[in-house]
């Protein structure tokens with residue numbers, strides 16, 4: 548590889564949705580991008596996510612980012628020149644308690660003010676949307692018909708192809724050192740002893756963002772947390788949306804577009820911190836029970852695969868998008884399990900901020916040096 552090939556305007560570390568989308572938007576602004584991924588593209592959390600895309604968040608900024616991201620997903624077939632299995636089947640957050648219902652009603656007020664097509668629907672409407680759903684204790688649900696799903700593999704592939712038109716995407720290239728001179732980024736070194744030069748490095752290492760930041764001696768609050776997932780055999784599609792059951796022993800799942808397999812997860816209590824990517828019989832058994840309790844006809848459905856991946860948590864449930872105290876070293880991560888859905892807009896914001904020196908709108912809630920108190924309610 549020539550030294551010209553190893554020199555670029557920006558180096559992106561990480562080949563998931565955040566790295567590839569940020570690289571794409573930087574390239575679109577005319578910058579030469581070299582993206583370095585230590586394994587294969589999508590090998591991190593992105594290839595392990597279930598592909599849900601929603602706009603029902605709790606603060607004006609997170610709702611705005613999610614709504615803008617949705618517009619980018621909707622335009623993606625044309626933008627990337629390939630179909631990405633984008634399908635707007637909605638998201639339905641079920642309320643099994645008066646407290647949950649009141650929380651959703653309050654959030655819906657904020658979301659509707661921002662122009663989101665969300666409403667609280669009663670039990671009868673839920674039954675029409677989800678034939679056969681068990682209605683015991685059910686009070687209705689928060690339903691946004693324009694929420695969606697898409698295929699993370701096709702999207703990452705599409706972004707990576709676009710980066711390659713001007714720059715390079717290197718896989719099996721692990722960054723092991725980031726070289727700083729006089730407080731400024733100059734290059735990175737890889738495990739196979741190659742140096743790549745650029746004045747800007749974007750840390751898009753997902754659950755490993757903290758380890759990468761430590762290469763320039765800064766500590767960032769991004770912590771991995773294991774989440775398990777599963778997919779079932781294919782079946783006729785009979786509901787269209789992601790169903791979210793937020794009870795402590797609830798779960799969330801949808802039917803994949805277009806083939807109808809059910810893909811889903813639940814959030815373990817207590818959380819499982821760390822990098823471990825193991826799977827458990829407990830999860831498969833519980834996921835089957837929880838789905839079957841909600842929609843009894845799913846009780847006989849066969850799970851055909853299970854796996855796990857990492858959420859990349861920050862203390863307040865919001866991402867970090869900022870330049871660090873080391874000039875040229877940017878952090879785009881801490882997506883808290885929403886990196887796929889928010890990825891396109893977060894990446895666009897990052898590219899604009901990096902290239903223009905200021906973000907297109909106020910994102911101080913994503914600053915690195917914030918106090919990290921408060922919490923995103925729609926986690």
Ligand SMILES: Cc1cc2nc3c(=O)[nH]c(=O)nc-3n(C[C@H](O)[C@H](O)[C@H](O)COP(=O)(O)OP(=O)(O)OC[C@H]3O[C@@H](n4cnc5c(N)ncnc54)[C@H](O)[C@@H]3O)c2cc1C
Pocket residue numbers: 560561562563564565566583584585586587588589590591592593594595596597598599600720721722723751752753754755759774775776812855856857858859880881882883884885886887888889
């Ligand atoms: C089970 C599960 C279900 C999920 N479902 C959803 C969902 O429905 N919707 C949603 O929006 N989000 C979902 N998520 C969250 C989503 O997957 C993540 O938020 C998102 O993929 C994060 O993307 P990323 O690009 O930041 O990280 P990653 O995809 O993890 O990419 C980071 C990459 O950096 C690479 N890397 C790390 N260190 C180095 C290094 N030193 N050198 C080079 N490369 C390096 C890694 O190999 C990795 O490929 C889910 C997550 C899980 C685990």
